[in-house]
Amino acid sequence: xxxxxxxxxxREEFFYGxxxxxxxxxxxxxxxxxxxxxPNAVSVLPAGCMSAVGFNFPQLCFSNNSIISTFAGTAxxxxxxxxxxxxxxxxxxxxxxxxxxxxxxDIGIQALSGAIDRNDNIIYICYDNEAYMNTGIQKSGLTPFxxxxxxxxxxxxxxxxxxxxxxxxxxxxxxxxPYAATASIGNIPDFIAKVKKASQIKxxxxxxxxxxxxxxxxxxxxQTVEIAKEVVESGLWYLAEYENGTFKLNYKPKEFSSVExxxxxxxxxxxxxxxxxxxxTASRDKKWEYIxxxxxx
Amino acid sequence: xxxxxxxxxxxxxxxxxxxxxxxISAYPITxxxxxxxxxxxxxxxxxxxxxxxxxxxxxxxxxxxxxxxAAGARAFTATSSQGxxxxxxxxxxxxxxxxxxxxxNADRSTALPWNIYxxxxxxxxxxxxxxxxxxxxxxxxxxxxxxxxYKIAEDKRVSTxxxxxxxxxxxxxxxxxxxxxxxxxxxxxxxxxxxxxxxxFDNPKNMAFSAGPDTNYIFKFKEHxxxxxxxxxxxxxxxxxxxxxxxxYSGLIEKYRTDDAEYIIVTLGSIAGLCRETADKLRExxxxxxxxxxxxxxxxxxxxxxxxxxxxxxxxxxxxxxxFGNEGTVFTNVNSALKKxxxxxxxYNFIGGLGGRNxxxxxxxxxxxxxxNGTDSVNFIGIGGEDNGK
Amino acid sequence: MRPYVREKKDFTxxxxxxxxxFEAGYLTTVNSGWRSIRPVISTNKCVxxxxxxxxxxxxxxxxxxxxxxxxxxxCKGCGxxxxxxxxxxxxxxxxxx
Numbered sequence: 140x141x142x143x144x145x146x147x148x149x150r151e152e153f154f155y156g157x158x159x160x161x162x163x164x165x166x167x168x169x170x171x172x173x174x175x176x177x178p179n180a181v182s183v184l185p186a187g188c189m190s191a192v193g194f195n196f197p198q199l200c201f202s203n204n205s206i207i208s209t210f211a212g213t214a215x216x217x218x219x220x221x222x223x224x225x226x227x228x229x230x231x232x233x234x235x236x237x238x239x240x241x242x243x244x245d246i247g248i249q250a251l252s253g254a255i256d257r258n259d260n261i262i263y264i265c266y267d268n269e270a271y272m273n274t275g276i277q278k279s280g281l282t283p284f285x286x287x288x289x290x291x292x293x294x295x296x297x298x299x300x301x302x303x304x305x306x307x308x309x310x311x312x313x314x315x316x317p318y319a320a321t322a323s324i325g326n327i328p329d330f331i332a333k334v335k336k337a338s339q340i341k342x343x344x345x346x347x348x349x350x351x352x353x354x355x356x357x358x359x360x361x362q363t364v365e366i367a368k369e370v371v372e373s374g375l376w377y378l379a380e381y382e383n384g385t386f387k388l389n390y391k392p393k394e395f396s397s398v399e400x401x402x403x404x405x406x407x408x409x410x411x412x413x414x415x416x417x418x419x420t421a422s423r424d425k426k427w428e429y430i431x432x433x434x435x436x
Numbered sequence: 437x438x439x440x441x442x443x444x445x446x447x448x449x450x451x452x453x454x455x456x457x458x459x460i461s462a463y464p465i466t467x468x469x470x471x472x473x474x475x476x477x478x479x480x481x482x483x484x485x486x487x488x489x490x491x492x493x494x495x496x497x498x499x500x501x502x503x504x505x506a507a508g509a510r511a512f513t514a515t516s517s518q519g520x521x522x523x524x525x526x527x528x529x530x531x532x533x534x535x536x537x538x539x540x541n542a543d544r545s546t547a548l549p550w551n552i553y554x555x556x557x558x559x560x561x562x563x564x565x566x567x568x569x570x571x572x573x574x575x576x577x578x579x580x581x582x583x584x585x586y587k588i589a590e591d592k593r594v595s596t597x598x599x600x601x602x603x604x605x606x607x608x609x610x611x612x613x614x615x616x617x618x619x620x621x622x623x624x625x626x627x628x629x630x631x632x633x634x635x636x637f638d639n640p641k642n643m644a645f646s647a648g649p650d651t652n653y654i655f656k657f658k659e660h661x662x663x664x665x666x667x668x669x670x671x672x673x674x675x676x677x678x679x680x681x682x683x684x685y686s687g688l689i690e691k692y693r694t695d696d697a698e699y700i701i702v703t704l705g706s707i708a709g710l711c712r713e714t715a716d717k718l719r720e721x722x723x724x725x726x727x728x729x730x731x732x733x734x735x736x737x738x739x740x741x742x743x744x745x746x747x748x749x750x751x752x753x754x755x756x757x758x759x760f761g762n763e764g765t766v767f768t769n770v771n772s773a774l775k776k777x778x779x780x781x782x783x784y785n786f787i788g789g790l791g792g793r794n795x796x797x798x799x800x801x802x803x804x805x806x807x808x809n810g811t812d813s814v815n816f817i818g819i820g821g822e823d824n825g826k
Numbered sequence: 827m828r829p830y831v832r833e834k835k836d837f838t839x840x841x842x843x844x845x846x847x848f849e850a851g852y853l854t855t856v857n858s859g860w861r862s863i864r865p866v867i868s869t870n871k872c873v874x875x876x877x878x879x880x881x882x883x884x885x886x887x888x889x890x891x892x893x894x895x896x897x898x899x900x901c902k903g904c905g906x907x908x909x910x911x912x913x914x915x916x917x918x919x920x921x922x923x
Contacts (some may be wrong), residue, residue, distance in 0.1 A: 142876035145889075152828045152885040155900065159883065162904035163861060167883040181635055183503070196651060197837060198641035202829055202851035204635040206506055206643040209525055212499030215491060219459060219503020219511070222487040225637065226458035226509045232637070250499070253492030327880050353904075361905030361918075364881050409888040506847075532843035595845060633845040640850035647846070654842040662844070 144328045146334070148174040157200040157328040158192040158340040162360025164324045164350030164367060165189055165266040169237050172264055172346075175334040178203055179232040181220055185213045185242040187272040188352075189266070209247045213238040214254035217261040225376045233338055235262040240281035241271045243347075251345075255314040258342040262334070265345070266306060267354035276355040279397055281376070284422065286407045287413050288355075293410035303422065308347045312381035317342035319381040323349040325367030329378055329389065349376050357406015366404065372396040374423045379434060399421060438792070442614045443464035444607035447575035448514075448540050448600070450614070451582025453484045454622035457512035457538070459504035461489040461497045465519040466552045467604040468542040472514055486512075494519035498526035498537070505535035506643055508634035513537065516604060517544035524562060530597045531566025531628060532659060533644050534633055535598045536589035539567075540582070543705065544604040545791045553792020554604030555756035556705065560733070560765045566659060568598040568666050571704040571734040573611045573690075576600050578685060583617065587626050587673050593631065600733070603706040603756075605792065607644075617681050625680050625800040667735050688737035692731040693719065694744050697726025699799075699804055702741070702770055703754040704730040707795055711754070714800040715765045736769055742777030745770075750782040750807040753798070755788035763814045784816055788817035828885070829853050831899065857884070861903030861911040869893050871915035876909035878916060 153173035159166040169189055175178055175431050182205040184190040190207040193200040208216035213236040221234040238247055243265040251263060270288045273279040277290040283304045287293040291300040311319040318340045322330040331350055337344035353360045370376040373396045378389040398420045402408035411419075439457065442450065449471045452460075460479070462472040478484035487504075491497045494515050496756050499513035515523060520541055530537050541559050545551040559569060572578040581600045589598040602608050617625075635641060646656050667688065691711045701711045708729040715725035718754060730737060745751050753767040762768065767785035774781065786803050788795045796806040799817050806815065818824070829851035874892040886897040887907060894907075894916070908916040 142880070145880055146874040150888075153851075155829045155851065156831075156855075156857065157884070158857070161883075161902035162906055163883050167881065170883065171880070178640070179637060181507075191485045194642055194645035196645045196846075197835070198854050199645060199848055199850060199852045200829070201642050203639060204637065204640045204643075204850060204857055206503075206635075207645060209495070209499055209529055210502070211495055212502075212526065213459075215496035215499035216503035216506075217498035218489055218491070219461065219505075220507045220635065221503075222461075222489055222500070223504030223507025223509035223511070226504070227488050227507065229637070232876050249492060253496055255489060256492070272532075290902050294467045347819045359905075360902075361909045363883070363904075364906050364910060388607070429884060532846065633847050641847045642850045642852070643847040645846055645848070651837060651842050654839055655846065658842070658844055 144331055148331060149177050149203065151178065152192065153202045154200065155200055155202065159188065160354050160360070162353045162363045164352060164363045165239065165268055166192070167324045168264065168266045168330065168348045168350045170424055172334045173203060175331050176233045176235055181205070181224070181234050183208050183213055183217045183220060183234065185247060186210045187239045187242050189237055191273050210242055212250055213242060213247050214250040214263060217263065218254050218257070218259045218395055221259055221261055231260060232267055234260070235264065237264050237266060240265065240267040240269055241273070241279035242382065244280040244307050252314065255311060255316050255343045255345065258317070260341055262337045262344045262346065265347045266350040267347060268350050268355060270355050272352045272355045281307065284419060285411050287406070287410060298410055298412065301419050308379065311345035312386065314377055315384065316345055316381065319345040321347045321377060321379050323367045323376060323378065325364050325371060326378065330382050331381070339363045354426065355407065360406060369401045370394060373398050373401040373429055377430060386434040387436050388430060391436060437618060438616045439613055440616055441611055442511060442575055443470060443609050443611050444578045444602045445609065446474055446573070446574045447541070447579040447614045448582050448602065449474035450477070450616055451579040452512055453478050454583050454617060454619065455586050455626055456484070456510065457486050458509035459487045459489065459501065459511045459578050459728050460513070461491045461500035461511070462495045463491050463497045463519060465516045465725045467608045468514050468516040468540065468557050470608065471540055486530045495526060498523040498530060499607040500534065501537045502526060502530050502535050506634060507787070508629070508631060509536045510629045511583060512514055514540040516542035519547055520562060521546060524565065524723060526586045527562055527565035527567060529584060534595040534659065534662065535597060536571040536586070536595055538585045538589060539597065542608045543601050544603045547648050549789040553642050554606050555790045555792065556601070557757050559599060559601045560757045563734055563765060566596065566663065567734065568596055569601060570598070570731060571601045571733065572607060572734070573708050574607065575610070575614050578607065579614055579616070580677065580685070583622060583626060584673050584677055588666055590629050591669045594669050596663045597668060604784065607706045611662060621680050625677065663735050670732065686783050687740070688732040688735070689744065690731055691741045691744055692727040693727035696724055697750040698724040699807055700728055700745060700748045700751045701754050702730065702751055702801070704733065704766065705825055707754065707789065710795070710797055711800055714797055718801065723804060723808070730766065733766070733769070736773065738773040738776060741770055742779050743771040743773060745781050746779050750784070752784050752786050752803045752807045754786045754788060754803060758787050758790070762786055783816045786817055787814065799810050828897070831856060843918065856899040857902050858899050861901065861921045863903045863905065863922050864898065864901065865896055865905065865907050865916045866919050867894050867904070868915045868917065871913055873913065877910050877912065881906055881910045
């Protein structure tokens with residue numbers, strides 16, 4: 140029984156033997172993207188989960204050329220790698236970065252903005268697990284409202300994180316980037332199609348993929364993919380693209396699944412009250428009002 | 437060979453043009469700007485075939501250069517002061533990864549208080565970052581260092597990034613007549629960059645990885661050996677440079693009238709000229725004065741310093757730097773060299789030129805007099821005197 | 827093609843590289859010890875649809891003769907494959923220590 144998506148990507152494994160937690164969503168995103176880009180991908184990963192689990196000399200888990208960057212330097216190192224290889228006469232390669240939410244939306248946003256501004260010919264993939272997981276689940280700029288992290292504890296006074304998730308997809312798009320997309324590891328065919336599309340576009344490409352972390356989210360390792368589907372079904376995340384100046388929604392759930400059900404499956408949201416859930420639901424509805432108004436379907 | 441009337445920055449840019457970097461990534465900061473402006477013009481007019489990347493910060497400037505070097509390209513950046521401090525994380529990264537990037541640093545004071553003028557607190561604060569550190573005295577030396585830097589940094593035995601320091605304004609913005617080597621000779625002197633420390637599509641690499649306690653210190657030992665190897669490589673490179681271009685340099689230090697000197701000022705950078713003039717003047721009145729100019733702070737000229745100061749009666753270390761809570765960093769390094777060699781000579785530290793404050797010939801004459809008569813261990817030039825430093 | 831476990835695991839002083847670059851895909855340790863449960867494929871049921879292959883975070887599933895095969899050296903036993911399999915061809919079984 141042929142699987143068209145499986146046939147469309149490399150049979151080789153480029154991210155193998157790594158020490159990521161069982162069921163790690165980030166490692167699935169990296170693995171899938173590299174299978175799209177093939178052996179001539181040069182990956183740049185900042186200090187963070189995927190570099191920590193993949194680059195411990197002599198256990199080196201990337202089969203393609205790969206390098207760790209400074210935490211803030213994913214995009215700037217990508218720029219240098221791309222410029223250096225081009226200066227040496229190479230044409231057939233893809234410079235791709237894989238940075239987490241903190242590495243992208245917090246410490247790395249300046250370098251990312253600079254690279255998009257210069258329209259450097261790179262693909263930047265943010266695997267968003269919604270907190271600083273490598274250092275032990277601390278809040279990042281992409282931690283959602285209400286989430287309990289080790290720096291946003293849930294107590295009787297404060298119910299976890301008080302701030303909303305930064306909108307990196309639209310921040311990238313606001314640079315008038317040639318291509319930006321959101322994705323979820325709950326929908327690998329969609330993610331693969333977006334990475335493939337990005338690889339065929341010249342200039343800077345940004346893909347923001349939700350990649351649940353079973354450890355930090357408080358779900359069982361076998362739930363990673365399902366919870367990544369549910370975040371889309373509940374409308375708390377969405378699959379979209381930005382291209383040629385327009386936003387396009389790729390998928391619209393016929394009816395949103397329960398926000399409460401999504402939240403209550405995760406240890407990080409267990410403490411939320413009905414009022415908290417109401418705030419989250421209202422914020423989702425407001426977002427979708429905007430999406431319905433401005434995104435093409 | 438042609439002659440041009442150039443500032444230190446411009447001379448350095450001419451040297452970089454001859455060295456043909458393939459990627460230049462830099463962020464503007466006073467007083468470095470002229471060097472990157474000239475390089476941009478060279479890229480524009482086609483006389484330098486390089487990718488010029490307009491990065492959005494100094495951190496990105498060096499991060500980009502590291503990426504380019506990892507791609508196997510010759511990379512250049514330039515900065516100063518706050519910019520050097522902002523890229524500090526990447527300094528250690530470049531040296532730990534053994535990427536032979538060259539950087540020009542326009543030595544400038546560090547905030548606070550804000551100040552754009554020259555002192556050496558920026559680069560001397562980064563002595564431990566694993567970079568070769570050279571200090572130029574004049575524009576000709578700046579140009580020559582630019583050309584020699586890549587040959588030294590890229591030597592397989594060294595594989596260490598190279599920071600060439602030019603005193604802000606005093607050197608970067610001062611014009612003098614400079615000999616420009618011919619392209620053909622420069623190409624003969626400096627071949628293309630070859631390394632196996634780079635991305636390779638035939639034999640893929642994982643780079644800039646982690647190393648646990650079992651091997652980490654071996655990597656660090658080898659890094660140390662690499663920068664120490666620069667001692668020989670600098671001498672070899674200068675010898676070859678002299679054969680091709682006819683200008684001679686003296687390795688890690690430059691000595692002036694030290695053979696019989698009883699009182700020696702040890703310093704670095706552009707102030708050395710005034711020290712030599714003052715030594716000449718004092719010699720006329722019978723004082724056996726000499727000057728040592730440190731050309732390289734890393735690798736540090738331990739043996740050379742000990743040898744040249746061995747028979748002196750006293751020495752002064754004059755530096756535009758202070759390690760707060762202790763003394764000038766150069767003084768610490770010089771004293772360590774003497775201690776290790778068993779040399780016991782009275783030494784005094786003179787801190788001057790901070791925030792671009794002028795050091796006059798009179799100040800230098802006073803230093804000689806102070807070390808003849810004995811003074812405090814650490815002295816801020818002018819402070820406590822008649823005008824109390826004003 | 828997948829990286830494989832090398833025999834050479836310890837590096838002497840001379841063998842430690844001069845710089846931080848080394849052969850890509852160089853594995854010295856396996857991950858099998860992480861497992862408390864292991865996926866077992868029912869070759870009767872498996873139709874080779876490759877959903878499990880697509881969603882495995884560790885890339886340990888491949889297809890041989892139309893059936894899913896697991897590299898137990900590197901499978902961590904996360905169970906995603908068993909969840910994703912629509913026809914129930916993968917069962918998680920307790921790991922026998």
